[in-house]
Amino acid sequence: MSNSIVTALGAGSGIDMTALAINLSRVQFEDRINRLSAKSEALDTKISTASALKSQISQLAAALGERVRDGDLAPTPAISNLAVASVTRAVASKPAGSSYSLEVTKLASAQTLAGPAYASATSAVGAGTLTLRFGSVDDGAFAADARDPVSITIAPGATLTQVAAAINSSKAGVSAYVANSADGARLVIKGGEGATNGFVVEATEDVDNPGLSALAWEPSSGDPTRLLSSAGNAEFKLDGVAMTSSTNAVGEVAPGLSLTLKATNAGAPATITFNDAKAAVTAVMQDLTAALNEIISAVNAATDPVTGELARDDGARTLKRQLTSLGSLVIMPNVQNGAPATLAELGLSIGRDGTLSLNTATLSAVLARDPEGVAAMFTNGLYGVYSSIDKIARNASTAGNPGSLAGSLNRYNAQKREIGEQNMKIAEQQEALRARLTKQLSAADARINAFKSTQSFLQQQIDMWKKSND
8 A cells, every 4th residue: 555655746846755765765775785695605615625525534434434344454353163153253352373173072051841731722721830940950959049939829720721821920030931742731831041040840729729730840859751852051162262152053162263163073173264354454544545545635625725615614624634634643652662553554655735645555564564453453442443533533523523524514614604694683774764754855855856846837827927928
């Protein structure tokens, strides 16, 4: 409505006062808006460049870490007889040797006890209490341990299936099920692996519902045929050293080696070896050098004092300084004398132009002289190649550090937000000015229109006066 009125008023001067007010208010703030726009675009470029650098170093650290943990740099074990055991790398430690021999004489076993035969799984078994006691069953004798017995209430009318369910619900450390054997349904109770996981079953009958004692068993007087297997430990030799385990999932038996036993091989030891990582170390050093040079090239371009988007950025300059000093950095501070402790000792050097190069002859020599020392540098521990790159990446991503790329990004984004707030204020001021000018120009146009009306009236009077004189 107001725009139409102003336009109508504009008929007096012939000027579109609304457009004039808009143009005048825009011109008033144009320089400030352009300066803020240019500053915002510059910040966008800085944010993009800093984000790209941070992403590059983070991706390098992640890729190197994955390769160290799970790739060709990992000292992966292999066994000559896959039927005997599965071998895996114990991640927390480095292999102490290049090979081991393994002879398994006995697998860990669980006690398995079968009950008497019933007509079916739904046969009633009586009522009362079954009590499980735990310990060792050996040579027809039972030796209880300190574990508390587990008592299981069997309700009147309970079936064989319901007894199995009650045992499982007791969480006693055994499992039960009903097996349909050739001579009838039998309750089967199975304990855990290991010699100390034997058990006996005692029964206290409900005098009004007898029969539960048929499920009881103990080695000295029970039916020996019901003991289908006894609880026992695994027995094996690693490099001739006798070892035992309560479970076939043995775990770490030597530095860098974990075992899960699967079969016996008495008299025919299997050989466990670890892969030779020399070729992999050479490959990863070449890949690392190329990747670092790519990042260094990007950092150099970003920090160029004339053309660099981050020429005066503390985070970018910190990253550049860390990368160019990486070769001489001691990454293995606690090694023995003579063992490699820096990347320079692996052949990494920096040229005058700031790029890195790899002397493969130097790397080959140190691999031949101290392969274990070199391998120790390529682990995921507190020190080493991966840890050093990862520390640089983490530092670049630490938002609370104003001298990091993440700190720079926080600062640039804060400045972007400030520009946004300033643009909002300018928009408000510009709108206020437009409204004020529109009001003032409309009033002026109205006065011009009034003047035109007066002028027209006077002209008519003059014309009439002239006509009367003629």
